[in-house]
Amino acid sequence: MSESAHRELTGPVAGEKNLRPGPCVARPDAAPARRRPTPFETCHATVPAVCLAGTVALSMLAAQPVCVGVSLAGALAFSLAARGARATARGLVWQVPMLALVCLFNPLFSASGSTLLFKLGPRSVYAESLAYGATMGALMVAGVLWLEDAAAVLTQDRLLALAGRRMRSLPLVVSMAAQLAPQLLGRAHAVRTALDACTAAGPRPGRREGLVRTSTLLMGWALEDSLGRADAMRARGWESGLPRTCYRTERLRRSDVAALVGLAALLALAAAGAWVACADWRFYPRMEGLAPWWCYVPLVLLAALPTVVAAVGRVRDRGLS
Amino acid sequence: MIGSAQTPPAPERPGEKPGERFVGRNLGERPDERPGEKNRGRRPVARVLAALEVPALVAVPAAMVALAALGVPAAAGLTLAVALLALALLLASFEASRPALRQLMPTAVLAAVAAAGRVLFSPLPDVKPVSAIAIVAGAALGRRSGFVVGAVAALVSNLFFGQGPWTPWQMYAWGLVGYVGGVLAEHGALGRPAVLYGWGLASGIFYGLILNGYYVLGYVQPLTWPSVLAACAASLPLDVTHGVATCAFLAAIWLPWGRAIRRVVAKYDL
Numbered sequence A: 001m002s003e004s005a006h007r008e009l010t011g012p013v014a015g016e017k018n019l020r021p022g023p024c025v026a027r028p029d030a031a032p033a034r035r036r037p038t039p040f041e042t043c044h045a046t047v048p049a050v051c052l053a054g055t056v057a058l059s060m061l062a063a064q065p066v067c068v069g070v071s072l073a074g075a076l077a078f079s080l081a082a083r084g085a086r087a088t089a090r091g092l093v094w095q096v097p098m099l100a101l102v103c104l105f106n107p108l109f110s111a112s113g114s115t116l117l118f119k120l121g122p123r124s125v126y127a128e129s130l131a132y133g134a135t136m137g138a139l140m141v142a143g144v145l146w147l148e149d150a151a152a153v154l155t156q157d158r159l160l161a162l163a164g165r166r167m168r169s170l171p172l173v174v175s176m177a178a179q180l181a182p183q184l185l186g187r188a189h190a191v192r193t194a195l196d197a198c199t200a201a202g203p204r205p206g207r208r209e210g211l212v213r214t215s216t217l218l219m220g221w222a223l224e225d226s227l228g229r230a231d232a233m234r235a236r237g238w239e240s241g242l243p244r245t246c247y248r249t250e251r252l253r254r255s256d257v258a259a260l261v262g263l264a265a266l267l268a269l270a271a272a273g274a275w276v277a278c279a280d281w282r283f284y285p286r287m288e289g290l291a292p293w294w295c296y297v298p299l300v301l302l303a304a305l306p307t308v309v310a311a312v313g314r315v316r317d318r319g320l321s
Numbered sequence B: 001m002i003g004s005a006q007t008p009p010a011p012e013r014p015g016e017k018p019g020e021r022f023v024g025r026n027l028g029e030r031p032d033e034r035p036g037e038k039n040r041g042r043r044p045v046a047r048v049l050a051a052l053e054v055p056a057l058v059a060v061p062a063a064m065v066a067l068a069a070l071g072v073p074a075a076a077g078l079t080l081a082v083a084l085l086a087l088a089l090l091l092a093s094f095e096a097s098r099p100a101l102r103q104l105m106p107t108a109v110l111a112a113v114a115a116a117g118r119v120l121f122s123p124l125p126d127v128k129p130v131s132a133i134a135i136v137a138g139a140a141l142g143r144r145s146g147f148v149v150g151a152v153a154a155l156v157s158n159l160f161f162g163q164g165p166w167t168p169w170q171m172y173a174w175g176l177v178g179y180v181g182g183v184l185a186e187h188g189a190l191g192r193p194a195v196l197y198g199w200g201l202a203s204g205i206f207y208g209l210i211l212n213g214y215y216v217l218g219y220v221q222p223l224t225w226p227s228v229l230a231a232c233a234a235s236l237p238l239d240v241t242h243g244v245a246t247c248a249f250l251a252a253i254w255l256p257w258g259r260a261i262r263r264v265v266a267k268y269d270l
Helices: A003-010 A046-061 A065-082 A085-109 A127-153 A156-163 A169-197 A207-235 A254-280 A297-320 B018-022 B044-070 B076-096 B101-120 B130-141 B143-161 B166-186 B193-219 B225-267
Strands: A116-120 A123-126
Touching (some): A046 A065, A046 A127, A065 A127, A065 A297, A085 A123, A085 A127, A085 B193, A085 B225, A123 A127, A127 B193, A169 A207, A169 B143, A207 B101, A254 A297, B044 B193, B076 B193, B101 B130, B101 B143, B130 B143, B130 B193, B130 B225, B166 B193
Antiparallel strands (some): A116 A123
16 A cells, blocks of 8 residues: 555554644645745845845834834735735734733833723723823734744745855754754654553553653653764765855845845835834823824835735736646 | 763762762863863854853843833834844854754754743643753753753744744743853852752743833833833742743753763763
């Protein structure tokens, strides 16, 4: 029996379920699934990295309601375009309560303002205090959404490509740890099953002893594996002292450089606009100091840019098929 | 002492406590190497980065206190920038120290075990083994590896829980727990149970203070002493739980993991 046919009958191998979240067998009668085009996949990874990192940084530094609203709207729109409605909705299930919590915590911890809304026990809740909490909650959710969007665009291999040749230890540790964590979760199940099956070795250990034993076995197993892997890497030339060649899947082209220059200019304009907007704005004692509309234009362009790129990519993809 | 076990492993001396043999020399460090020799052959960049490690770690709480004292409004971005800089500096120092491959692999493994442990214990609020594993890593692999284990564990486990503005803070706080664990082990202090469990308990409270501090500074305005105290008081039971859980994890894994690591050290002649 072939391996795929065996898996179809028995399901995923024990310990493998965390490694392979999707179905492992493709059905021959099913129509080929339409792949969602990844935004920014035609340009060098530096371009989406600069775009998304700049937007996140600007969002975190500009704690002003309009700036935060623009950033949140941009992050939501890009999340819908890059990750789809289902994934976005799954995230919002915990992100909206988090926004509400941050919004409520501010008036509870620090009551201030001029417009009294209501009293909650001994605490007075003011509109200004609540608005500040809502702004900061939206800021936090916008940050989370931009990071989720970045994870959808910058896959692990693209991140490794960004690390450069000079850095070798940290990318290795991070990528190995990211791959080992789900493997260990699967192996924990395998170790527990094996220990439970060893009934001839005496009475079963208590819950605490069992957990300690499982974790120790898991750690020893992974440590021995890692040393074997280190020796295998050394056998293939790692730490030999000779210069290592590297196959680059991405090359920085002229169009990428032009895009980066354009992005830097847009980021500078957006930062200047956000600076003016934040300098005039006051939450307390009364919300006032809204900057003129043109201050927000570069920020709106920056927040909308990833969604526009995603939309253009999708139109191109459909046009070609 | 992790590296002291040769092949065959040396028998424990009658007066020696088992835990004492777990700390002392780092994996990958030669037994004949004297402490002063470590920095002699290093590049200037690595030496500068190593000298900046402690100032960078201290700069984060110092910047938080300074921003709070100056009353800088909406300091979320500023404090985050300081934390990111400190993280970048410590990680660059680790990179510049050019750790051997046989030291990198255990670092990745312990970071992955810590991340997996956090995921496994996620149903119990604030019962996480990350601090304990970072301390063990600091003792076994050195302070820089301890920092990297704590930081990478936070980063990788947040792939399961969700990344956010809190990720750099968790990376910094758990990294610092591992770094201090490594410093204490280098001075032979972790052999004393009072220091080991004292730092385990304090690490939970310290972790809570950093995470509360970033939230209160960045997300609560106007910042007043009552609001700071209210936020700290609200999270104190959780922070104490975290500290006690770290002590319990240390009590559970310090000896068995020490034995397992010594076994691997002896088996592979590290």
